[in-house]
Amino acid sequence: xxxxxVPVPVRIREVKRLLAATSLSAWTSASAISHEVxxxxxxxxxxxxxxxxxxxxxxxxxxxxxxxxxxxx
Numbered sequence: 590x591x592x593x594x595v596p597v598p599v600r601i602r603e604v605k606r607l608l609a610a611t612s613l614s615a616w617t618s619a620s621a622i623s624h625e626v627x628x629x630x631x632x633x634x635x636x637x638x639x640x641x642x643x644x645x646x647x648x649x650x651x652x653x654x655x656x657x658x659x660x661x662x
Contacts, residue, residue, distance in 0.1 A: 600626045601641050604634075608650045619646040 603626045611617040623634035623646075638646050 595627060597637055598641070600628065601638060604638060604646065605642075605649070608646060609653050611650075619650070622646075 604622055607617065607622045607625070608619070611622075619634075620631045623631055628634035628637070635645060638649070642649055644652070
């Protein structure tokens with residue numbers, strides 16, 4: 590099935606996986622990732638991602654890069 594025929598929620602899930610997989614190691618641009626999963630426009634991709642996740646792809650990736658706080662005993 591062509592990537593553009595895959596439902597948006599499925600494509601967003603794949604984008605989140607790819608953003609997480611590349612957040613701390615080899616940097617892959619959000620634009621390259623969006624095209625890989627079938628978005629033809631970075632603007633459409635960013636808008637759809639932000640609507641569904643409540644933050645932009647770059648903010649999502651930055652949030653993943655911040656280590657969680659450890660609890661003090």
